[in-house]
Amino acid sequence: MKSVKSLLILGLTLLGAGTLLTGCGVDPSAEDVLFVYNAGEYLDPDVIDLFEEETGIKVVYDEFETNEIMFPKVDADPTQYDVICPSDYMIERMLQNDMLEPLNYDLLPHAINIDETYYEKSNAFDPGNKYAIPYFWGTVGILYNTEAVEEEVTGWDVLWNEKYKDEILMQDSIRDLYIVPLKKLGYSLNSMNENELKEATDLLIQQKPLVQAYVVDEVRDKMIGDEALIGVIYSGEAEICIEANEKLDYVIPEEGTNIWIDAWVISQGSRHKEAAHQWIDFLCRADIAAMNFRYVYYSTPNRACMEEELDEEELENEILFPDIDQYENLETFHYLGKEGDRMYFDYWKELKSVY
Amino acid sequence: MKNNRRANSFALFGMPYYFWAIAFIIIPLLLVLYYGLTSEAGTISLENVFAIARPAHAKALFLSVLLSVGCTVVCLLLAYPLCLIMVNRQKAQNSFLLFMLIIPMWMNFMLRTYAWQSLLEKHGVLNTFLNTIGLPSLHLINTPGAIIFGMVYDFLPFMILPIYNALQKIDPNLIHAAHDLGAGFWQTLWKVILPLSMPGIISGITMVFVPGLTTFVISALLGGGKVLLIGNVIEQEFTQAYDWHLGSGLSLVLLLFIVINMILSSVFDREGNGGLL
Amino acid sequence: MKKTKRNLGNLYIALIFIFMYAPIVMLIIQSFNASKSRGRWGGFTTFWYQELFQNESIMEAFTNTIILAILSAAIAVVIGTAAAIALARMKKRPRQTWLGITNIPMLNADIVTGVALMLLFTTVNVQLGFGTVLLSHVTFNIPYVILNIMPRFRELPPHIYEAAQDLGAGPIEAFFKVIFPEILPGVISGGLMAFTMSIDDFIITYFTTGSGYNTLSTKIYAEVKLGIKPEIYALSSIIFVTVLILLILLSRSGSKGRKMVKEVAL
Numbered sequence: 001m002k003s004v005k006s007l008l009i010l011g012l013t014l015l016g017a018g019t020l021l022t023g024c025g026v027d028p029s030a031e032d033v034l035f036v037y038n039a040g041e042y043l044d045p046d047v048i049d050l051f052e053e054e055t056g057i058k059v060v061y062d063e064f065e066t067n068e069i070m071f072p073k074v075d076a077d078p079t080q081y082d083v084i085c086p087s088d089y090m091i092e093r094m095l096q097n098d099m100l101e102p103l104n105y106d107l108l109p110h111a112i113n114i115d116e117t118y119y120e121k122s123n124a125f126d127p128g129n130k131y132a133i134p135y136f137w138g139t140v141g142i143l144y145n146t147e148a149v150e151e152e153v154t155g156w157d158v159l160w161n162e163k164y165k166d167e168i169l170m171q172d173s174i175r176d177l178y179i180v181p182l183k184k185l186g187y188s189l190n191s192m193n194e195n196e197l198k199e200a201t202d203l204l205i206q207q208k209p210l211v212q213a214y215v216v217d218e219v220r221d222k223m224i225g226d227e228a229l230i231g232v233i234y235s236g237e238a239e240i241c242i243e244a245n246e247k248l249d250y251v252i253p254e255e256g257t258n259i260w261i262d263a264w265v266i267s268q269g270s271r272h273k274e275a276a277h278q279w280i281d282f283l284c285r286a287d288i289a290a291m292n293f294r295y296v297y298y299s300t301p302n303r304a305c306m307e308e309e310l311d312e313e314e315l316e317n318e319i320l321f322p323d324i325d326q327y328e329n330l331e332t333f334h335y336l337g338k339e340g341d342r343m344y345f346d347y348w349k350e351l352k353s354v355y
Numbered sequence: 356m357k358n359n360r361r362a363n364s365f366a367l368f369g370m371p372y373y374f375w376a377i378a379f380i381i382i383p384l385l386l387v388l389y390y391g392l393t394s395e396a397g398t399i400s401l402e403n404v405f406a407i408a409r410p411a412h413a414k415a416l417f418l419s420v421l422l423s424v425g426c427t428v429v430c431l432l433l434a435y436p437l438c439l440i441m442v443n444r445q446k447a448q449n450s451f452l453l454f455m456l457i458i459p460m461w462m463n464f465m466l467r468t469y470a471w472q473s474l475l476e477k478h479g480v481l482n483t484f485l486n487t488i489g490l491p492s493l494h495l496i497n498t499p500g501a502i503i504f505g506m507v508y509d510f511l512p513f514m515i516l517p518i519y520n521a522l523q524k525i526d527p528n529l530i531h532a533a534h535d536l537g538a539g540f541w542q543t544l545w546k547v548i549l550p551l552s553m554p555g556i557i558s559g560i561t562m563v564f565v566p567g568l569t570t571f572v573i574s575a576l577l578g579g580g581k582v583l584l585i586g587n588v589i590e591q592e593f594t595q596a597y598d599w600h601l602g603s604g605l606s607l608v609l610l611l612f613i614v615i616n617m618i619l620s621s622v623f624d625r626e627g628n629g630g631l632l
Numbered sequence: 633m634k635k636t637k638r639n640l641g642n643l644y645i646a647l648i649f650i651f652m653y654a655p656i657v658m659l660i661i662q663s664f665n666a667s668k669s670r671g672r673w674g675g676f677t678t679f680w681y682q683e684l685f686q687n688e689s690i691m692e693a694f695t696n697t698i699i700l701a702i703l704s705a706a707i708a709v710v711i712g713t714a715a716a717i718a719l720a721r722m723k724k725r726p727r728q729t730w731l732g733i734t735n736i737p738m739l740n741a742d743i744v745t746g747v748a749l750m751l752l753f754t755t756v757n758v759q760l761g762f763g764t765v766l767l768s769h770v771t772f773n774i775p776y777v778i779l780n781i782m783p784r785f786r787e788l789p790p791h792i793y794e795a796a797q798d799l800g801a802g803p804i805e806a807f808f809k810v811i812f813p814e815i816l817p818g819v820i821s822g823g824l825m826a827f828t829m830s831i832d833d834f835i836i837t838y839f840t841t842g843s844g845y846n847t848l849s850t851k852i853y854a855e856v857k858l859g860i861k862p863e864i865y866a867l868s869s870i871i872f873v874t875v876l877i878l879l880i881l882l883s884r885s886g887s888k889g890r891k892m893v894k895e896v897a898l
Contacts, residue, residue, distance in 0.1 A: 035844065040858040060844045061689075065857045068595040073842070075597070076754055080842060166477070166494075172580045174595075212477075213497050213579030216857045224669045227476055244669065345596050349411040352583035355418065355499070369718025369730075371711045372774065376733050379771040383748030384736070386755060437648055440641040452645065454879060459652055461875045462659065462868045465834060465852050469860065470655035473662070473670060480658070508651070561739075569741035572834065576856060586743055593747060593839070603751070606744045617739055 034275040035060045037070060037081040039262070040217065042136075044295035051282050057275045065216060066173045074099065074267065082270040083279050088261050089175070089333035091132050092125040096335065100131045101266040107277035108133065110284035110304075118301035122261055124332050132263035133280050136298040138235040139259050139322070139330065140171075140179055141252045143219070143242075145229040155253045156184040158230060160203075165210045169222060169231035172214040174348045175333055176258075177204070180232060183255045183329065190334045192343070201347040205354050214352075223248060234260075236298030239319045243297075250319050256329020261301070387610075390603035403604025412588060412605065419585040420612075422499055423567035426506040430514040430563050431556065433507070438519040439548075453519065456512050468505050468576045475501060475577075497579030505573040506563075513562035521555025522548070557623045565613055585609065656872060663865035670859070680862040681870075687863045693851040694867060696762075700847060701830040704769035709823040711770070712777025713815070719778070720785035734779070737772045745772065746839030753840060760842025768840045769833065773826035780822030784815040 036048075040063040048059050062081070064070040067090040074081060078099050086094065094100050105111060111133055118134040126132045144153050149164070159168055159180060171177045175189075181200035182189045191197060212228050219231040224244045233241070238250035264283065266276045282288055289302035290309035299320045300306065306315060315321060324330065336344070394400045406412060441449050459467060474480045475496040482492040495501045525548060533543040571586030585605065592602035663681070667674025684690060719727050737745055749771070753764045788811065796806040834849035841850055848867075855861060 040854070062844055063854065063858075065854060066595075072594060072597045077759055077842065080759065080844075208581065211581065213581065215580060217859055218857070221669050221859055225478070225672055227478060244672075342596065342598075345591075346411070349415075349583065349588065352580070352587075353411040353414040353418075355414070355582065365718050365721045367718070368714040369722075372715030372718075372778075373730075375711060375771070375774065376730070379749065379752070379767060380733055380736050383745075383752040386751040387744065387748045390751060433648065436644060440644060444641075455649065456652065458872070458875060458879070459656055460828075460832065462656060462872050463848055463852055464832065465849065465856065466659060466860070466864065466868055467655045469852075469856055470658040470662070473658055474654060508655075511648075511652070565739070565741055569743045571743065572853070589743055589747070593750070599751065602747065606747055609741055610744055613739065613741055613744075 030058075031272075032057045032275070033060060034058070034083065034272050034279055035062070035081045036279065037062050037064060037074070037084045039063065039085060040065060042085065042262075042296055044291045047283070047288055047291055050288070051279065054282075055275070055278055057272075057278065059279075068173060078267050079269045079271055081267055082272045082276040083264055083266055085135055085262055085264050087333070088122070088125045088263070089335045091263060091265055093335035094265065095126065095131060096337075099268050101268050101270055101273065101276075102130050103133070103266065103280075104277060107274070108281045108284065110281050110286075113284050113286055113289070113302050113304035115301050115303040118261060121259075121332065122263060125261075125334070126263070132265050133284065134261050134263045134301040135283065136236065136292075136296060137259065137261045137301055138299050138320075139252050140176060140232065140234055140257050141238065141250055143223055143231045143233045143238045143248055143250050145223070145226070145247050146249050147247045148229045153230075153249075153251050155255050156180050159232070160207055160210070162210065164230055166212050167229035168207075168211050169219045169228045169233075170207075170211050170214050171219075171232050172216050174344050176232075177214065177348070178344060179258045180204075181207075183253065183257055186255065189258055189331050190336060192336060192340050194343070197343060197347050201351055204351050208351065208354060234298070235319055235322075236296060239297050239317065242319070252322065252327055252330075256327070256331065259324070259330040259332055261332065387603045387606055390599050391607040392604070393600060395600055403601050404607055406601055406604055407608045411583070412585070415583045415588050416585045416608070418499065418582065419568050422503055422506065422584070423564055425503045426510065426567045427514075427560055427563045429503065429507050430511050431559065433511060434514040434518050434559065435556075438515060438522050439544075441519060442522045442525075449519075453516070456515060460512065464509055465572060465576065468509060468573055471501075471505060471508065471577060472496065475504070496577065497581050499578075499582055501577040502574050502582055502584075505577045506567050506570065509573065510563040510566060513566075514559040517558040517562065518552060518555040521552040525551045553623065557620050561616060561620045565616060568612060569609055659865050660869045660872070663862060663869045665862065668859075668862065680866040684863040684866045684870075687861070689846070690851065690861070690863050690867060693846045693848050696845065697831060697847040697849075700762075700766060700769060701827045704766055704773050704830045705823050705826040707766075707770045708773035708777050708826045709819060712774045712822060713781060713819055715774070716778045716781035716785065716815070716818075717811070720782065731778075731782075734775045738775050738779075742833070742835035743839075746836040749836065750839040760840060761845045764840045764842065765837050765845065765847070768836050769830045772833070772836060773829060776825045776829060777819070777822035780825065781815050781818035784818040788814050 034057050036059055038061070042063070043061075048061055051057070052059055064073070067087050070084065070086060071090060071093070074084060074094075075097065091100070114134050118137060119129050121137075122129055122132055122134055142153055142156070142158065144158070148167075149158070151158070158164070159170070170180070178197075178200055179189045181203040182191055182196065184203065185196065185199055187193070187196045187200070191200075213222075215222070217237070219228075219233045220237050220241055222228045223231050223233075223241045226245070233250070235250065235252075238248075242248045242250065264280045266273060266280075270276055283292065284302065286302065286304040286308045289300055289305035293300045293302075293305060293310070297320070306321075391403055392399055392401065394402060407416060441452060472479070475493075476482075477492070477494075477496070479496070485492060495504065529547055529551070530543060533547045538546065569586045571584060571590040574582050574584045574587055585608075589602050589605050589609070592598045592605065596602075662670065664676050664678065665673055666677040666679065715730075719730055722730070746768075749764070749768045750760075753760060753767075758764055792810055793806055796810045797803065801809060832849075833847075834853060837847050838850055838853065841847075846854075852860065852864060855864065
């Protein structure tokens with residue numbers, strides 16, 4: 001183990017370079033700072049620079065992988081972040097836990113840029129639109145390789161087809177994963193019925209030998225690199241994959257699926273409420289929304305952005321801007337309470353422990 | 356009298372550490388004990404410890420033990436011959452080799468483990484290579500085998516170093532004597548070298564078994580989310596389900612394993628100079 | 633016969649080293665891959681190396697890692713050295729108790745240590761971040777310092793300190809002139825070991841960190857699920873190559889350097 005020592009001596013010489021650079025943490029009580037907590041890869045980094053330039057507010061930007069990882073972090077200390085961008089059901093949960101600050105629309109002149117449709121849809125988790133401003137929306141569906149998958153893919157069934165053993169990618173976050181069996185069985189994706197969940201879990205257990213991996217955002221790399229042929233994926237991610245690998249196509253399954261809305265909220269007790277409003281309003285601006293749209297490539301709910309900034313070709317994209325009315329059984333997630341979470345989590349562990 | 360005062364002034368030196376150890380070693384463990392032995396309502400219950408018996412948890416623990424034992428055995432089988440080969444070589448050459456063995460540690464272990472994904476996956480580097488030379492593809496990624504593979508990769512140096520140290524300390528005259536007395540290679544190995552290198556082996560086993568048993572990173576990186584280890588369960592109870600009581604209860608079960616491992620290794624390693632330090 | 637045996641030995645060593653270095657080669661290759669996606673080779677580029685220095689969050693994680701390692705090792709050295717001095721003079725029974733406690737962070741599983749510290753910090757309601765991570769790193773670093781110094785005391789002639797005082801040295805002078813030089817190698821090796829442990833840690837940092845504070849480890853873990861940014865590959869390649877070059881220079885720089893490499897390696 002002494003050999004470790006020698007490395008250390010070498011290491012210390014390396015430090016020269018390292019210590020010249022500074023920047024270890026920002027005082028959370030400072031005035032012109034804003035703590036932003038967003039999902040990964042969910043914002044054009046240039047937008048942060050623009051915002052800092054225009055407002056003189058320093059942004060401390062953090063990313064989370066899933067809503068489930070974000071929640072306990074925020075719950076442990078709600079004031080550590082000022083603005084957060086959770087998904088629909090998580091906003092509902094944060095509301096029930098009194099973790100959000102009501103919005104002051106006087107400080108959000110650009111909030112009218114968001115299409116009325118999405119405010120209506122947001123009512124499901126944020127009655128009266130008091131707390132959340134929609135940021136992106138989308139569906140969950142199937143991305144598949146049209147060259148290798150011969151039959152026409154219309155529904156979730158293809159994920160149980162033995163032919164594609166070891167070519168299937170499923171989502172790893174619990175609720176996203178359960179969309180598939182619950183919808184395939186014709187149940188609600190907010191089901192709290194033990195029997196229905198049991199049935200869904202059995203279906204997943206039956207499918208597990210066919211699954212190559214349960215992943216979050218890695219579906220993208222693997223589908224682009226032809227590592228897998230079929231994957232469950234968010235519509236926006238699907239679009240990115242298709243751009244990179246034209247053999248791929250995306251379908252919204254006929255049995256129905258999840259339609260989701262991610263929205264910006266301000267945390268209860270935020271120390272920089274005004275800056276938080278400035279941030280949200282900034283993101284609602286048509287030009288900024290267009291920047292983020294082109295970077296993230298998910299469906300934007302920003303009508304002004306679509307009308308003023310996007311060109312014909314971008315708007316014709318059926319994956320990003322589908323005719324929602326044409327699909328039945330598109331459901332938003334609801335927060336199922338601690339008990340419901342526990343139930344899903346326990347069934348999920350049962351699935352994961354099967355080998 | 357004078358000596359006493361001196362002793363006392365030295366005792367004061369220890370105060371910061373005593374405080375530190377109590378605040379950051381003892382009290383946190385007591386908190387795990389407290390959370391593990393209470394329910395959310397605050398009543399004392401063993402429910403969260405016995406939760407290990409639930410099928411999902413028991414399976415995860417069983418698999419963890421199995422993989423960790425597997426990894427320890429593979430590490431031992433790889434490391435021992437390597438160290439035997441090395442001790443018979445020149446010292447200068449060896450220190451360079453050992454050095455080269457440690458250098459990878461300077462690259463973040465998660466990155467290195469993650470890189471195995473690109474090497475092992477279906478159309479990865481290894482399989483492309485195997486196919487080119489006419490061999491069938493190896494299906495390893497996202498299986499328990501891949502996790503053993505990753506663990507062996509990460510922990511092998513911790514097995515090599517103590518064994519090498521122990522072997523190096525063996526007096527070559529003992530081996531010559533064994534040969535002079537007519538013992539062959541295998542007999543010398545079995546009767547002389549192996550027993551004398553036991554402390555190194557034991558400390559290597561400890562250094563590999565415990566991290567292997569409790570890992571949650573390697574299974575996340577190479578298991579494709581298909582393999583649930585007890586470390587994953589505990590991590591997720593804390594970071595996703597937010598159930599500190601259950602997470603602590605299961606941690607207590609792990610602690611039990613670690614204590615057993617400590618007792619076993621102190622029984623075998625009576626000299627108490629566990630080779631690593 | 634002997635030659636074949638030696639060649640077989642060389643082959644075995646080579647195989648082990650291929651095993652150890654294959655992923656590193658892979659990472660270095662990835663750092664030159666023009667495609668952002670891991671699964672595709674998009675041509676050769678040095679773009680990510682330029683991009684790395686523009687990437688604030690990665691550079692910040694890197695500096696955080698280094699600062700944390702230096703600070704935690706330094707604090708651990710001060711507290712640990714003082715503790716070792718006190719422990720060395722203690723009666724056997726209490727000394728063994730304290731050494732037993734000192735062993736806990738080393739023998740315990742990282743996940744349990746991490747969870748335990750997280751429970752402590754959230755129970756007393758401290759904001760998770762740099763401070764809590766530093767406290768945690770000092771905690772697992774101190775044992776390495778103490779355990780590296782303790783054996784040095786055993787080699788010290790008994791009553792040397794008292795002898796120095798009897799010869800007229802004051803207590804502080806006696807300590808720095810007589811005891812300190814003797815234990816210095818242990819202090820240095822303990823401090824360096826603490827430094828590496830801190831650099832290498834992921835699990836304990838993961839459980840005790842809060843908003844806005846990332847080390848390289850936590851940064852990489854978060855990115856694994858989102859797809860690792862090629863800049864990270866570039867950074868690790870730089871670190872790796874720097875260490876490698878320093879090692880080779882040191883061992884080539886004449887007998888003194890070779891001796892140093894040899895000395896520290898074993």
